Amino acid sequence: MVVAINGSWKTPIRNFMIHGLSGGGKANLVRMALCEVYDTGIIIPSITCDGHSYNFAMFNVIGAVLCPNNIETTFLHPFNPKIKIAVIFDIYHMMKLVRNTFASFGVMVNQKGEEIRWSCINELYLLHKHEGLRAGTKL
Structure with missing residues (x-):
């Protein structure tokens, strides 16, 4: 789903059947989606997702380092390396994970x-x- 930062629109770009797909496979899908959207003239500044382990694995493959001692929360756009894309984890989902773990x-x-x-x-x-x-x- 692509959501405008400076507008009032959002649109799905494609449906992917990802059940059982590895972090590397998901990283390839994200790269492909970023390139397809870039071809339309839209620049994606960030990707927001929940905190599941497969998303951490995907971002590590893409180039964002999410280890506590060495955090790099951006990665380079696969088509234009001058563009950095930020990784954002949905705070409400992360708080829910902490609460459920604590409980x-x-x-x-x-x-x-x-x-x-x-x-x-x-x-x-x-x-x-x-x-x-x-x-x-x-x-």
């Missing part, structure tokens, strides 16, 4: 070794519900 583990440990318990988040939710408060967050 399933129950306890996480911060860099100081202090425990952070999911039960505290749950108790806060119950307090809000009991008191009739509504937090701006979605627990």
Whole structure:
């Protein structure tokens, strides 16, 4: 899907059947789509996706480095290497992944070794519900 930054339009460019496709295969599809869209005169400044591991693998193949110690969140356009394309992970999906991971583990440990318990988040939710408060967050 291509979405205009400076306009009010969006359009699908093609449907790909990608179930079971490797990161390299998906990277090839992205390169192909970028080139086809570039041929129309549209420049894609960024790609936004969810945080599934296959997207990380795809971006690593394309040239974005997403390792914590060596992050490079852009890659060069396959048709015009003067253009850098940014990698953006959908923040709402990433927060959902953190929340679900936190809920399933129950306890996480911060860099100081202090425990952070999911039960505290749950108790806060119950307090809000009991008191009739509504937090701006979605627990």
